[in-house]
Amino acid sequence: MRIGLVQLNGSDDPTVNLDELRRLIGAAVADGAEFVLTPEVSNCLSQSRKHQNDVLQLEEDDPTLAGLRETAKEHAIWLLIGSLGLKTNEDDPRFANRSLLVSPQGDVVARYDKIHMFDVEVSPTETWKESNGYRPGEAAVFAQTPFAKIGMTVCYDIRFPHLYRDLAQAGAEIITVPAAFSPVTGAAHWEPLLRARAIETGCFVIAPAQTGQHVGRTTHGHTMVVAPWGEVLLDMGTEPGFACLDIDLGDVRKARQRVPSLSHDRKYSAPILRGDDSDT
16 A cells, blocks of 8 residues: 655644645645654644643634544545644543544544653753643554554654554554654664564554754654554655655565564563672
């Protein structure tokens, strides 16, 4: 099948982002894409909680979601909206960072709320506290489509391999990792983490990314597709745009036959601390 990936230099204006997303998705479809994927927070990339509160909407009211559902239906494609920042009706006032899979009929068939929050101190001058504005999800999600079972993750999830193993053992053949990765951690870890998750699971790992300078921050770019054997099939560098390529889902079966590690789990006891002078 042919997939299309959107690498976005997103702004904090959802209207501007939607126009650009629709343009790039249309270009990918014109190049033959049947399944198109967009990055994390495709609707609004902002560090201002006040601005987010002003422009973000409930899922049922979100104009980006409505517009992209219409786009998927117009082109009769599957569309992975990497994620949207959304308000919720829950008691927790924080936003959801929600990935949505849309069918060619324009229906939302799966929703995944990012589980792991990016709360880190990369350096004395770079600190992130995603949980201040976003509440974490609580459930892993994978979706059945006519072409593959798709496991849904977002950005910082990539550092938690047990999530990916659980998705693969549940049946996922493709795992999506839409992201807005930091340039510092991206340069050091983005490719190795994506390749490791693909190799460990025998899945295609598809990672559409935000790129470049945004309001108040910079993102790493390098949208990637990694094959089940670990080869990087696509690296979009740092320029915004789209790219398409063909993938063969038969490669999932081949990789898992060669190294069937997903079926080799063994139970073991918790780690035991031993002293240097222990002889037991």
